[in-house]
Amino acid sequence: MKSLKHENIYEDIGEFGPYQMLVFFLIGLLAVQPSLTGYGFVFIGATPDHQCKSPTFSQQQLKNSSIENRCYYKIYSNETKRLEYEPCTEWTYSKEYYDTTLVTEWNLVCSDSYFKDLYLTMHFIGTFAVILTGILSDKFGRKRVAFTYVCFNSILSVLSAILLNTNVFELSFRRVLFAILKLFYGISSSVYSVAIILVIELTGPNRRILASNFVAITLVVTNFMIGVFAYFCRNHKSLSVIIAAVSVLIPAALWIVPESPRWLILQKRKTEALKILRKISKSNNRPMKFIEEIEGLQHSTISLCSNKNENIDYFEILKLIIKKRQYLFRSLILLFNWIVTQVIFYGVSFFTEKLDGNPYFNFIAATILELFSLITIQLTTERFGRKLPFTISLVLTGLSFLTIPLLPDMYYSFSTYFALFGKFCITFSFNLLYTITSEFYPTFMRNSMTSFLIAIGKFGSISSTYVHVMGDLFNFQNLPFFVFAATSFTAALLFFSFLPETKNRSLPENLDDF
Numbered sequence: 005m006k007s008l009k010h011e012n013i014y015e016d017i018g019e020f021g022p023y024q025m026l027v028f029f030l031i032g033l034l035a036v037q038p039s040l041t042g043y044g045f046v047f048i049g050a051t052p053d054h055q056c057k058s059p060t061f062s063q064q065q066l067k068n069s070s071i072e073n074r075c076y077y078k079i080y081s082n083e084t085k086r087l088e089y090e091p092c093t094e095w096t097y098s099k100e101y102y103d104t105t106l107v108t109e110w111n112l113v114c115s116d117s118y119f120k121d122l123y124l125t126m127h128f129i130g131t132f133a134v135i136l137t138g139i140l141s142d143k144f145g146r147k148r149v150a151f152t153y154v155c156f157n158s159i160l161s162v163l164s165a166i167l168l169n170t171n172v173f174e175l176s177f178r179r180v181l182f183a184i185l186k187l188f189y190g191i192s193s194s195v196y197s198v199a200i201i202l203v204i205e206l207t208g209p210n211r212r213i214l215a216s217n218f219v220a221i222t223l224v225v226t227n228f229m230i231g232v233f234a235y236f237c238r239n240h241k242s243l244s245v246i247i248a249a250v251s252v253l254i255p256a257a258l259w260i261v262p263e264s265p266r267w268l269i270l271q272k273r274k275t276e277a278l279k280i281l282r283k284i285s286k287s288n289n290r291p292m293k294f295i296e297e298i299e300g301l302q303h304s305t306i307s308l309c310s311n312k313n314e315n316i317d318y319f320e321i322l323k324l325i326i327k328k329r330q331y332l333f334r335s336l337i338l339l340f341n342w343i344v345t346q347v348i349f350y351g352v353s354f355f356t357e358k359l360d361g362n363p364y365f366n367f368i369a370a371t372i373l374e375l376f377s378l379i380t381i382q383l384t385t386e387r388f389g390r391k392l393p394f395t396i397s398l399v400l401t402g403l404s405f406l407t408i409p410l411l412p413d414m415y416y417s418f419s420t421y422f423a424l425f426g427k428f429c430i431t432f433s434f435n436l437l438y439t440i441t442s443e444f445y446p447t448f449m450r451n452s453m454t455s456f457l458i459a460i461g462k463f464g465s466i467s468s469t470y471v472h473v474m475g476d477l478f479n480f481q482n483l484p485f486f487v488f489a490a491t492s493f494t495a496a497l498l499f500f501s502f503l504p505e506t507k508n509r510s511l512p513e514n515l516d517d518f
Contacts, residue, residue: 014208017281018288020215024206028215030257031199032222034150037157037254038193039226040247041164042127045186046367047234048168048243049120050105054113057094075114091115101363103238106168106182110175119179121470123186128350128466130190131459137194138455145271146202146451147263150195154255157192160185161251165244196223197458200438201451205264206284209508213385213439217378220435224374231368321449322456335457337498338441342461344495345437348401348430348488351468352423361420373428381436389507390440391500394433398496401429406489409482426488443506
């Protein structure tokens, strides 16, 4: 029997019809929760301008306060007969942009400011669970794993809202408990990679970018709404309740989402796969021509290698990649690009409060630019493929961030515009890299390897926090921009030089295709 090619099936029954659009939109809701819990912290954990609570300081001095009057106050010592610095125990916070935040409520400033970095770090450490997510979804199915993670995230959102709105526990215990919640938040946020894989496996080769953009656009719209809600609701406690309320509604949407037919066929669950494919076929008014081939699945030539059937576990996949030098080399380049894109993407996304101007408008502007970047992905990749647009976006990212530290002082207000343009470019790269990676590996290892690369790339997201910390530590505020520029140029060069184009290639089904 002829080898079963999924691309032939979708070209037959339709690659992007009404039913698929509905499913892609619902799958996109999977991206809402990681966005709510992740980017919601930009405002919940924002650090307003502050100073020591002392009568010697006026509100007008707040903007220009230095480290000494943010964290210390002067007091006359009768012993030494001179003014001495003492650490602050209370602070006055600016109300210009925020009524209350986690920082103002728990006084996470000065000697306790590390808690905020700890929370971000715990979140990013949790995202390493994307490796486990990939293994589980390859073994138990995309939908089942996604539903479990979404329900788990809903529970965490409710617990977080309760913690932020009550004072049942001592402050020190609440601080630690919130760090634990952030760790679990990070674990549950890895559902995004499953969403991308699922939409790509529900369409044909000509509509993979459009399908994955459905998920990404849902995330962008969610980010926009977070910015709008945060602007009108400047109390972090109320904002946490809104996030929890939205999160608990999302699992209901997953009942309509089908399992991946590709995964079902690979598992020899032909009846379930046919049921889903018939729905797509009926929605698109296209007859199915491959029914007999699918029904004869037990005797078909779908296998991990072209001419033999074998089961292969996660560690054998890694061994295979290591043994095949070309596979290993290309996978390492993909890995480096994942690290770089996450360093820059999260380095800008989670620190918009450090940009000049209104933090709400900066966040919303960055979100709008993300939407335009997705539209640009759709327009450019259909015409020019994946390789050239991805490379150019990384080069432009590097140029935009390299320009910022070179700006004269009189023009430094333009730094925000260059940073936002850099965010536009790195968003382009970040979202396109999901599709490129998914198109690179065969079905039986697609989610495992994609999740593995994303997980190791999370070192980049963790580093994004400390790149800013190092800039503050060495009093070199432009350090992050030089790091972003250097790494993006290097990633662009490696990608363009050594990785192949994946446009219009059938998704590989076995190792020979890979």
